[in-house]
Amino acid sequence: MKRILVLIIFCLTTQFSQGQKLTELYKKVNSSVVIIKTISKSSAGSGDKVKVKSEGGQGSGVLISEEGLIWTASHVVHTAEKIAVKFTDGEVYEAEVLSSDQLADVALIKIIGNFDVGDRHVAEIGDSDKVEIGSDVFLIGAPLGIEQTVSKGIISGRMTSEGMGGHFLPVEYLQTDASINPGNSGGPFFSMKGEVIGIASFILSESGGFEGIGFGATSNVAKKLLMETNNVWSGMEFVYLNSTLSEIFNLPQSGGFLVVSVSSKGSGAEAGLQGGYINAVIEGTSILLGGDVILEVAGIKMTNPAAALEAREKMAQLPVGETFFIKYFRAGETKLKIITIK
Numbered sequence: 001m002k003r004i005l006v007l008i009i010f011c012l013t014t015q016f017s018q019g020q021k022l023t024e025l026y027k028k029v030n031s032s033v034v035i036i037k038t039i040s041k042s043s044a045g046s047g048d049k050v051k052v053k054s055e056g057g058q059g060s061g062v063l064i065s066e067e068g069l070i071w072t073a074s075h076v077v078h079t080a081e082k083i084a085v086k087f088t089d090g091e092v093y094e095a096e097v098l099s100s101d102q103l104a105d106v107a108l109i110k111i112i113g114n115f116d117v118g119d120r121h122v123a124e125i126g127d128s129d130k131v132e133i134g135s136d137v138f139l140i141g142a143p144l145g146i147e148q149t150v151s152k153g154i155i156s157g158r159m160t161s162e163g164m165g166g167h168f169l170p171v172e173y174l175q176t177d178a179s180i181n182p183g184n185s186g187g188p189f190f191s192m193k194g195e196v197i198g199i200a201s202f203i204l205s206e207s208g209g210f211e212g213i214g215f216g217a218t219s220n221v222a223k224k225l226l227m228e229t230n231n232v233w234s235g236m237e238f239v240y241l242n243s244t245l246s247e248i249f250n251l252p253q254s255g256g257f258l259v260v261s262v263s264s265k266g267s268g269a270e271a272g273l274q275g276g277y278i279n280a281v282i283e284g285t286s287i288l289l290g291g292d293v294i295l296e297v298a299g300i301k302m303t304n305p306a307a308a309l310e311a312r313e314k315m316a317q318l319p320v321g322e323t324f325f326i327k328y329f330r331a332g333e334t335k336l337k338i339i340t341i342k
Contacts, residue, residue, distance in 0.1 A: 025194050032122060033061070033148070034060065035058065035059075036059045038081075039054055040054070040055050040263070042055065042288070044277075059072060059075075059142075059183065060076075060140070060142050060183065061109070063087075063122055063123060064122065066117040067110070068110055070108070071186070072109060072185075073107060073186035074101055075185065078097075078233075081265065082094070087120060088148060093115065094112045095109045095111050096112055097235070099225075100233045102237075103309060103312075104171040104225055105201045107233075126195030126197045128172075128197045128219040129218075131158075131174065135155045136152070136153075136192045137174075137176055138150055138151065141183060141184035141200060144181055145183055153176050153177040154177060154178075155175065156175045156177050156213075158173075158175065159175060171217060171221055172221055173198075176215075179210050180210055186199060197219050198217060200214070201216050201217055230315075230316045230317075231312070232315060235263030236261070237259075237260045238257040240257055240305050241258050251329055253301060255307070256295050256329065258291055258293050259275050259293070261291075262291075270339075271326060271337050273292050274291055277289075292329065293328060293330075295334065296325075297315070297326050298315055298318075298324040298325070299325075321340065321341060322340070323339060
């Protein structure tokens with residue numbers, strides 16, 4: 001009887017200490033988590049190239065420097081025209097995209113103008129390679145617009161996107177059963193040391209709601225792509241056209257990237273690339289047609305999804321002032337555009 005009583009007391013004490021630790025950690029790091037609101041513009045899809053519509057979006061992010069640098073998910077800001085960042089103290093700042101990797105779904109934005117970090121917490125970046133499966137993790141974000149929401153779980157797995165079908169390029173993700181919903185995207189995965197070990201990205205679900213399978217790009221991937229690589233923000237949303245679709249689109253090669261939309265502030269707009277303007281449904285998927293199809297970048301043909309990764313790595317190695325070309329298909333003609341690295 002005494003042994004059972006001791007065991008019950010031990011379990012209750014352990015649960016209390018874990019809950020107490022999470023409460024303390026939340027108080028320590030929560031001011032580093034921001035709400036991101038965006039305005040994007042895209043074609044109305046009516047067949048009129050001039051007619052556009054504005055759309056609002058929302059996600060989360062985490063402050064990683066006193067200078068106002070913030071990590072978030074690429075899909076939150078990638079085609080944004082305007083970005084507003086709100087801190088826990090209610091202060092709102094305008095921000096701009098510095099770098100965005102759509103393939104890994106990570107982005108780096110920066111607050112525009114003077115920024116005083118004040119008493120806000122600057123998040124520490126952890127080493128995601130040292131994170132073990134089964135480790136506790138907690139997320140802070142704004143699911144469904146409910147700000148500063150905490151969800152707790154464990155690291156359920158570690159995998160590359162190769163293990164999730166052929167729709168992604170090989171990027172490492174942490175899997176968690178901590179709840180992820182719309183609005184959590186771009187928010188931090190915190191370890192129980194209060195370090196950022198991942199950035200919330202997407203879920204796998206049959207119902208459309210959260211079913212305990214969520215993913216976030218690892219902090220080491222984000223650090224490499226956003227802080228250590230000259231990663232250009234294209235501002236373009238695109239879809240890959242395989243060999244079958246390439247024949248339907250009458251492309252001169254067996255693959256390419258169809259430009260769906262283009263932010264006026266990204267490098268895609270600077271290159272003069274155009275997005276779609278005709279609503280269509282292909283194999284049950286809604287898509288905007290009529291945009292340019294990128295065929296080749298820096299001498300690399302876009303004949304498979306991995307070609308985009310190869311081109312990105314090649315461009316990252318080019319020095320400032322160096323030029324490369326983009327070959328694209330528009331209205332039945334192949335065109336060429338020379339780009340200078342800035």
